[in-house]
Amino acid sequence: MAKVGVKAIVISTGNELVLGQSVDTNTAWLSDELTRLGITVVEHITVGDELESIAESLSRAGKSADVILVSGGLGPTEDDLTRNALAKVLGAKLQLHERALAGIESFFAGRGWQMVETNRVQAMIPSGCDIIGNAIGTAPGITARIGKAAAFFMPGVPSEMKKMFSDSVRPGLEKLARENCDGIIVRRSLHTFGIGESRVALVLGDIMARGRNPLVNCTVSAGVISISINAHGENEAAANNLSEATEKQIREKLGEYIFGCNGESLAEAAGRELLRKKMTIAVAESCTGGLLGGELTRISGASEYFKCGWICYSNQSKIDKLDVNPKSMAKFGAVSEQVAGEMATGARWQAEVDIALSITGIAGPTGGTADKPTGLVYIGLANEKETTVKRNLFHGDRDFVRKLSVNTALSMLIKALA
């Protein structure tokens, strides 16, 4: 007999959210975690720091969901009202929870600080509810039953929420999902670069059909299209089999564009290949101003292959530091195939590395001309064999043109290392 499944509603609270001052990242993170457990997230709700609004959303969620995850409103200040809203919904009183107080006191003691009296309110918990320990902050979490739903209240600070969920909430939900969900969801993702989203949809066709298992969908970020494969199976092996079959189909159709999987970035894929080939790299950047170096060095251990770089923003610095020929500069201009090539070659010689990448372009919004419009970016790659330069015309604002330049350079690097 089919199991009934587990439905979840994720609630976030905070004036900064409804006022539009902050983007809610907690909810997406929690939803991703729930989805991986096989739990279906049916709705997200966000309300401000208003007792009535929080209480109303909790009551409503308790009527339809099996699991409610709440983040925010457990702090020590007077706009932290989640405790009070929960008490109201449960018809319970807030009372001092001794173990919660002890936890807060030990948090302060562990840092050699005196507990501030205002933090005491964080130990006021609705009667009948239990607490969830907070290893890295003062706010204890709370567990409660609202209607038919198991509800978990966590702090709004992302690091505290994530640790509390991982340590104390996920294990129980995993058990709940195992008992009530028909199997689990295995999620894999494949990352492509150099092909548009509509083209991906066209090439994949029925593989992206609605209601299919595995369910396949795409998200886009700065030219990287991530194809997510959500396979539902009665156990991990079954889900994995389904996932692998779909992955194979996708790889057959889009293999040449796929550079990595499961969250791997272009820089990580490039780093992996540099390590494998024991090669070293340097960069020479103009319009990206250091972002390519910044991206390559986001990875711990990048010093194995990344040696150095030049940010040659001014024309003179391209000549002085990278031996760009002043005649090339005068004849073709700083944004040209010739200068991009000479920057890459110069950086490779100066840094004594195997490969050098260069970027020179017009990121905008000013500086474009009819001949050389905003978004025109030349990217060079010099290796032991040759120096190649790719001409790109990107459409978007300054940030987007710079990010796309970095990603295109990394993609060229990955291809050159393949």
Place this chain on the structure above:
Amino acid sequence: MAKVGVKAIVISTGNELVLGQSVDTNTAWLSDELTRLGITVVEHITVGDELESIAESLSRAGKSADVILVSGGLGPTEDDLTRNALAKVLGAKLQLHERALAGIESFFAGRGWQMVETNRVQAMIPSGCDIIGNAIGTAPGITARIGKAAAFFMPGVPSEMKKMFSDSVRPGLEKLARENCDGIIVRRSLHTFGIGESRVALVLGDIMARGRNPLVNCTVSAGVISISINAHGENEAAANNLSEATEKQIREKLGEYIFGCNGESLAEAAGRELLRKKMTIAVAESCTGGLLGGELTRISGASEYFKCGWICYSNQSKIDKLDVNPKSMAKFGAVSEQVAGEMATGARWQAEVDIALSITGIAGPTGGTADKPTGLVYIGLANEKETTVKRNLFHGDRDFVRKLSVNTALSMLIKALA
């Protein structure tokens, strides 16, 4: 007599949101816009691409809100169901809207493309509803009345949504707010660096009290604490007066930490001061790998003051490119006050600029020792008078340590230019 105010609910739709694959940035952006108009956002709702869920959330919102903004689900594929859900809620039929079709056809024609037949469904609009033109995409928006609420449906693609809202939705809402809201909200923000959030709250005290007008609250990002002042007044002048009085109080208490206002970043504040003083700058980066240069050059026109930079990741490159003394390197190590100072001095001389910044540290998670733990970062600043080095010990992951290093360097620069 007091006006009744306008309440809004913001709805976003998409499986990628409830599955936790994407963070919803549209809702925060729309909420910020509504708040500035004086409209109160009471709730955010996110549902997946399910006809029933979308319809249910629309019906519910129509019972309590005056304004409903919806983003997502207007695309041409079969999981784009917002049109159908709206038709269901209204008890209306979808019918071909000639003006919508003409708009889609002209979008394709303008790019010299043939309209794909699948896009035709985007012109199917519930009878009785009107469309909102889309200047930069295929999906027309829709306006409808649901219960007592005026509802506006916009595409999920952020650039299309923002343009449609700004061009066609905001003007009407501005009028609605003027007629129904008691005055408007003026929002200003002050940005600080070098002081913690709890300290800000302590220093500001009652200024941050709940229910106060102006309402003052804080958000934190990589060490930057943004203090938002939301002043409610019957007209702009009244709200501005209130806002200015509170701003004055805050500046008296926190003036030394405030570097900018209204969204200005540390790099923008630094750039403003460099321009004012007609000074030039170069950078020498180790653990940040180019991020400082990347941040300084995010600003269009940065070439006026930013000349060049070195990413000296390897020890040898610090010696070769920046004239760091090999003896300092051997005696004190790459992460040391001495080397940070020599990097800054070297960069200043090599680049022939007025000021140079240097960063050398251990971003982690590996590479730390008892003497030099992860998070230890030396930041140097060389100007015409002297070279100063600041020792920092940052707590957090690699990304956070690098961001905080960049922000601390920019903050030192701003102070040096003051």
